[in-house]
Amino acid sequence: MKTLPWLHPARVALLEAALRERILVIDGAMGTMIQRHDLQEGDYRGERFAEGYDHAHHPAHEGHGPACGHDLKGNNDLLLLTRPEIIAAIHTAYLEAGADLVETNTFNATSVSQADYHLEHLVYELNKAGARIARECCDAVEARDPARPRFVIGVLGPTSRTASISPDVNDPGFRNTSFDELRATYREAIDGLIDGGADTLMVETIFDTLNAKAALYAIEEAFDDRGGRLPVMISGTITDASGRTLSGQTAEAFYASVAHGRPLSVGLNCALGAQELRPHVETLATVADAYVSAHPNAGLPNAFGGYDETPEDMAAVLREFAEAGLLNLVGGCCGTSPDHIRAIAEAVAGVPPRRLAADAMKNAA
Numbered sequence: 001m002k003t004l005p006w007l008h009p010a011r012v013a014l015l016e017a018a019l020r021e022r023i024l025v026i027d028g029a030m031g032t033m034i035q036r037h038d039l040q041e042g043d044y045r046g047e048r049f050a051e052g053y054d055h056a057h058h059p060a061h062e063g064h065g066p067a068c069g070h071d072l073k074g075n076n077d078l079l080l081l082t083r084p085e086i087i088a089a090i091h092t093a094y095l096e097a098g099a100d101l102v103e104t105n106t107f108n109a110t111s112v113s114q115a116d117y118h119l120e121h122l123v124y125e126l127n128k129a130g131a132r133i134a135r136e137c138c139d140a141v142e143a144r145d146p147a148r149p150r151f152v153i154g155v156l157g158p159t160s161r162t163a164s165i166s167p168d169v170n171d172p173g174f175r176n177t178s179f180d181e182l183r184a185t186y187r188e189a190i191d192g193l194i195d196g197g198a199d200t201l202m203v204e205t206i207f208d209t210l211n212a213k214a215a216l217y218a219i220e221e222a223f224d225d226r227g228g229r230l231p232v233m234i235s236g237t238i239t240d241a242s243g244r245t246l247s248g249q250t251a252e253a254f255y256a257s258v259a260h261g262r263p264l265s266v267g268l269n270c271a272l273g274a275q276e277l278r279p280h281v282e283t284l285a286t287v288a289d290a291y292v293s294a295h296p297n298a299g300l301p302n303a304f305g306g307y308d309e310t311p312e313d314m315a316a317v318l319r320e321f322a323e324a325g326l327l328n329l330v331g332g333c334c335g336t337s338p339d340h341i342r343a344i345a346e347a348v349a350g351v352p353p354r355r356l357a358a359d360a361m362k363n364a365a
Contacts, residue, residue, distance in 0.1 A: 006194050007228040014149045015199065015231065016264075018100065019291055019329075023322055023348045026153070026295050026331025027094035027102045028341045030087075032307075034076050037086060044072040046082025075117045077109045080129040087130075091137035095150055097338035098345030099331065102138060102150070103202065104130035104193065107157035111185040112177060116160070123185065124192040127154070131196025153233065154198030156189055156215050163210040164247050182214035183221070190222045194230065202233035205270045205333075207246035209257045212236070216261040231264035235293060237271045238280050251283040259289070267293030270333045273300050273309055274317040281326050285354055291328035292354055294321060298335030307335025311343035319347040328353045 018024055037043075042050070049072060072078055079087055091102045109127050111120040131154050138150035161167075161177040168174045193201060201219055206212040212234065223229040236254045239246045245254055255266055266288050268280055274296040281294045296318075299309030314332070321327050330348055332340045 004226065004228045006197070006226070007230070008199070011149070011151070011199055012231060015151055018149065019264075019353065021353070023327050023351060023353045024100040024329045025098050025341060025345045025348070026293065026329055027091070027099040028295075028332035028336030028338065029334050030090060030103070030105050030107070031076060032335055032337055033090045033093070034079065034086065039073070039079075039083070039086075041071060041073045043083055044075055044078055048082060049078075070118050072117055072119075075108070075114075075119070077106055077114070077126050077130070078117070078119065078122075080105055080126055080133060081122070084129070084133055088133050088137055091134050092141065093338045094341055095137060095141040097342040099341055100148070100150060101153050101200075101329070101331075102134050103153045103155045103204075104134050104196075104198065106130040106155045106189065106193065107205075108160075109192075110157065110159050110189050112159040112161055112182070113157070123188045127189045127192025128196035129192075130154075131193045131198040135197035151199040152197060154190075154193030154196075154201045154230075156186060156193075156201060156203045158205050158207055158211055159185070161211075162208040162246070163214065164208050179210065179214050179217075182211055183218045186215045186218035187221060190218055194222065194226070198230065200231040200233050200264065202235060203261075204233075204235040206234070206236040206254075206258075207239060209236075209245065209247055209249055209254060212258055216258065219261070232261055233265045233267075233293065234258050234261060234263045235265075235267045235269045235295070238268060238277065239271050241276075243280060251280040252287050255284060255288050263290045265291035265293045265329055267295070267329065269293075269295040270297060273297050274314055274321070276300070278317075278321065281321060282324070285326040289357060291356065292326060293329035293331075294318070294327060295329075295331035295333045295336075297333045298340060301334075309335070311337075311340040314340055315343035315347035318344055319351065322348045322351040325352075325354050 087105050106127050111123050114120050134152040142150045166172045166174045203212050203215040277296045285292045298307035
């Protein structure tokens with residue numbers, strides 16, 4: 001039998017066993033934690049990208065050195081290469097707060113998104129580094145408590161473009177990307193995540209289902225080429241009070257559109273706070289033949305773009321989700337911190353997970 005060094009069936013079995021036993025906790029926001037470090041241009045550049053850049057003014061020599069002529073501040077994914085210790089510390093803080101799964105810092109590690117910084121050539125490297133760093137953190141924390149395995153979610157973000165909506169109101173037929181372009185950039189990211197040691201792949205913060213379909217196609221392409229598969233997680237985002245994604249789908253329609261990806265879990269994250277997300281998670285819990293996840297924001301953003309919901313308030317709302325039988329996985333998105341995750345983990349501890357229909361039928365038999 002052919003050995004696939006990136007495939008670990010025993011870990012998949014551990015994850016599936018844990019999901020049957022309890023509600024698993026996903027980590028919280030990465031950006032929120034990075035902001036606390038007040039990083040400057042030099043932090044993002046590090047030594048590798050410092051050549052030819054005048055930090056006091058602006059680029060000194062256009063085109064000299066990697067990304068020399070362009071500001072890199074704000075490219076949080078690049079910190080995987082220039083300040084990896086910061087990312088590792090954030091992962092560890094979430095694991096120590098009670099997270100069972102941590103998401104790689106690869107939300108914008110696609111060529112579409114990295115093009116903003118002229119760093120498209122780093123996509124594979126960024127994703128591999130993201131998975132490797134998260135893997136090392138999980139392994140270190142798990143070694144302290146081997147009875148509780150920790151898992152790496154390889155994150156595939158939505159990109160900064162949309163395949164089914166025109167960005168130009170005067171030209172509704174125009175598109176600034178295509179299915180094939182998205183499929184190609186996702187494939188590059190997927191290979192990096194797999195080679196770096198991800199336990200699962202998550203297509204997340206989906207506002208355009210066509211983008212997600214490109215990611216799912218690329219995932220299947222990678223699995224076919226490699227002769228094996230990892231569990232796939234899918235998480236959409238409801239963008240406003242209409243209860244629909246940006247491309248116009250309800251939660252039920254969204255699930256129908258992505259169910260062919262045979263997801264381990266399907267859920268919702270971002271955009272809304274937990275209270276506002278409640279009816280849409282309930283819809284998924286009713287229709288999905290998969291585990292259900294929710295990692296909402298810490299409430300709705302305030303006038304300054306910040307998030308005010310306290311760990312205690314957020315945890316109380318999500319405990320109600322759990323007690324209603326809606327959840328298998330729960331965590332936090334924008335504005336959440338290790339304090340939020342600790343409170344959420346404590347709130348759902350001991351609450352039985354949502355049962356899949358197949359499991360319920362098996363137990364009844």
